[in-house]
Amino acid sequence: MRNRLSPYLFVTPAMLLLVTFGVFPIFVALAVSFTNMNISAFANIRNVKFVGVDNYVTLFGDADFWQALTNTGIFAAVGVPAVVVLSLAVALLLNRSDHPFFRALRSFYFIPAITAIVAISLIWGYLYNTQFGFLNYLLSLVGVEQVQWLSDPVLAKFSVALVAVWRGTGLNIIIFLAALQGVPKDYLEAASLDGAGEWRKTFSITVPLLRFAIFFVTVTTIISWGQFFDEPFVLTDGGPLGATTSVSIFLYKEGFRMNQFGYASAGSIVLFAIIAVITLVQLRARKADDDY
Amino acid sequence: MRRSDRSAARKTRWLTVLIGGVLAAGALITAFPFIWMLSASVKPQRESTDFPPSVLPHEPTLEYYRMLFTELDFGRYLVNTLAVVAIGMVGLVLMAMAGYAFAKFEFRGKRWMFFLVLATMMVPIQVTMIPTYLILNQMKLTNTLIGIALPTLVGGFSIFLFRQFMSTIPTEMLEAARLDGAGEWRTFWQIVLPMSKPILAVQIVLTFIAGWNSFLWPLIIASDQKLYTLSVGLSLLNQQLAVNPSLQMAAASVMVIPILIVFVVFQRFVIQGFALSGLK
Numbered sequence: 001m002r003n004r005l006s007p008y009l010f011v012t013p014a015m016l017l018l019v020t021f022g023v024f025p026i027f028v029a030l031a032v033s034f035t036n037m038n039i040s041a042f043a044n045i046r047n048v049k050f051v052g053v054d055n056y057v058t059l060f061g062d063a064d065f066w067q068a069l070t071n072t073g074i075f076a077a078v079g080v081p082a083v084v085v086l087s088l089a090v091a092l093l094l095n096r097s098d099h100p101f102f103r104a105l106r107s108f109y110f111i112p113a114i115t116a117i118v119a120i121s122l123i124w125g126y127l128y129n130t131q132f133g134f135l136n137y138l139l140s141l142v143g144v145e146q147v148q149w150l151s152d153p154v155l156a157k158f159s160v161a162l163v164a165v166w167r168g169t170g171l172n173i174i175i176f177l178a179a180l181q182g183v184p185k186d187y188l189e190a191a192s193l194d195g196a197g198e199w200r201k202t203f204s205i206t207v208p209l210l211r212f213a214i215f216f217v218t219v220t221t222i223i224s225w226g227q228f229f230d231e232p233f234v235l236t237d238g239g240p241l242g243a244t245t246s247v248s249i250f251l252y253k254e255g256f257r258m259n260q261f262g263y264a265s266a267g268s269i270v271l272f273a274i275i276a277v278i279t280l281v282q283l284r285a286r287k288a289d290d291d292y
Numbered sequence: 293m294r295r296s297d298r299s300a301a302r303k304t305r306w307l308t309v310l311i312g313g314v315l316a317a318g319a320l321i322t323a324f325p326f327i328w329m330l331s332a333s334v335k336p337q338r339e340s341t342d343f344p345p346s347v348l349p350h351e352p353t354l355e356y357y358r359m360l361f362t363e364l365d366f367g368r369y370l371v372n373t374l375a376v377v378a379i380g381m382v383g384l385v386l387m388a389m390a391g392y393a394f395a396k397f398e399f400r401g402k403r404w405m406f407f408l409v410l411a412t413m414m415v416p417i418q419v420t421m422i423p424t425y426l427i428l429n430q431m432k433l434t435n436t437l438i439g440i441a442l443p444t445l446v447g448g449f450s451i452f453l454f455r456q457f458m459s460t461i462p463t464e465m466l467e468a469a470r471l472d473g474a475g476e477w478r479t480f481w482q483i484v485l486p487m488s489k490p491i492l493a494v495q496i497v498l499t500f501i502a503g504w505n506s507f508l509w510p511l512i513i514a515s516d517q518k519l520y521t522l523s524v525g526l527s528l529l530n531q532q533l534a535v536n537p538s539l540q541m542a543a544a545s546v547m548v549i550p551i552l553i554v555f556v557v558f559q560r561f562v563i564q565g566f567a568l569s570g571l572k
Binding site: 004006007008009010011013014015017018019020021022023024025026028029032042090093094096097099101102105106107108109110111112113114115116117118119120121122123124125126127129131132134137140166171174175177178198223226227229230234247248251252255256261264265268269271272275276279 | 326389480504567
């Protein structure tokens with residue numbers, strides 16, 4: 001008897017938490033997205049009214065939401081290739097030698113990935129400062145006038161994305177390095193005997209063998225840029241003029257500053273759907289690729 | 293033939309040295325913001341807003357570190373942050389328990405429960421953010437340290453990792469312990485957990501880093517300044533930039549330096565943990 005019950009004793013606490021904070025909220029979000037729920041619900045739950053798909057209709061007519069969607073698209077279009085290419089390149093170079101010097105260098109590239117985003121954003125805010133920032137100082141050495149890194153609407157997008165790229169590469173470098181361990185040495189030696197150069201070996205043998213890692217990193221990077229939040233939140237608070245407002249920032253502001261829980265929930269469901277569709281399309285595309 | 297071999301070897305050696313140089317430059321650029329932070333944190337205010345800036349402080353001072361803990365409430369934020377980390381460690385035990393059940397027991401509902409564990413890994417935080425706030429509000433847990441830690445206490449990926457690792461523990465060892473009269477609970481603490489040390493170490497380090505750095509939940513859940521964590525207190529200093537970068541950089545250092553120490557000491561576990569996330 002004791003034996004049949006014990007697995008449940010082990011599994012229940014974690015499952016309860018997981019269901020309460022991982023599964024149940026999805027249904028709550030879906031339900032709330034069809035209501036006009038806002039802060040007044042805390043005073044009296046009867047203030048909550050079913051409004052059908054009103055929130056979704058308003059959302060698709062909301063210029064701010066479209067701007068946030070467009071911004072997120074731009075962030076992803078710049079950020080995903082940058083992160084994937086950069087982390088693959090650094091991993092390939094780091095993997096070239098087992099020398100202690102190379103091993104020691106690895107650590108430096110990982111540091112941004114494990115340090116607090118708030119601290120990182122403050123540091124970069126200081127580097128970006130128009131009057132006394134280090135970057136404008138560097139530019140002044142070559143005679144460039146003061147640059148408005150974070151207050152020019154076009155440039156601010158890239159400044160914010162740059163911080164996220166700098167921070168995002170570390171984790172992916174580790175994943176690529178782990179995958180590089182799995183590239184058989186004899187393939188590369190055989191290619192050398194056949195007279196293949198470094199360049200050729202890298203692009204004809206190593207990179208194709210990393211196919212799965214590249215695919216994995218691309219998918220997870222797209223997902224994380226779809227949810228882009230921390231850097232613009234701390235660096236620019238979505239400004240100037242909404243130029244760095246990602247969908248996540250839009251949702252946070254609607255939900256927790258305006259307390260429009262129903263409206264923000266509808267937006268979160270739309271974001272979830274977009275990310276899910278993009279991920280499924282990629283998985284499908286990869287399957288088709290595997291058939292050949 | 294020999295000679296061309298030797299010249300080829302020399303060429304590759306030069307290439308390696310060249311690549312080492314490029315990587316070193318890249319590493320320096322990557323680490324530079326942190327060097328800048330440390331240097332500015334010990335500069336007097338007028339030096340840190342000087343133009344042109346200097347890399348090293350002329351008259352170093354620890355004034356701003358003192359200010360954080362005396363005039364500002366960073367001592368309390370530090371205690372709160374450590375409390376959130378400690379609660380996270382309790383979550384770790386719960387996840388290890390669940391991983392053990394999935395690895396070593398057969399029970400009804402196991403398959404769909406494990407499916408739920410995997411499914412939650414794909415749900416973005418934006419979807420659960422508002423409902424979780426509403427749920428915690430119903431439970432009267434907003435504005436408590438428990439409330440801050442609860443939403444991220446248990447994660448599907450960690451349970452998955454525990455399960456994968458614990459599946460490799462030989463079942464005979466557990467049977468032997470049971471024959472010796474050890475209860476299930478004792479078997480778990482005295483045999484399963486000690487044998488899971490490698491994965492446990494990785495997860496403890498990652499849990500520490502995640503709890504220490506956590507930002508969104510403390511921001512949403514803590515409205516009372518007494519419950520702020522370091523990250524929330526730090527983000528409030530954002531408005532200070534024009535006024536006092538030294539103070540800001542000192543606060544950023546307080547957040548970053550402990551993590552750097554943890555990273556240097558436990559680097560192997562951190563990297564292993566990250567590499568494992570490639571399994572997802």
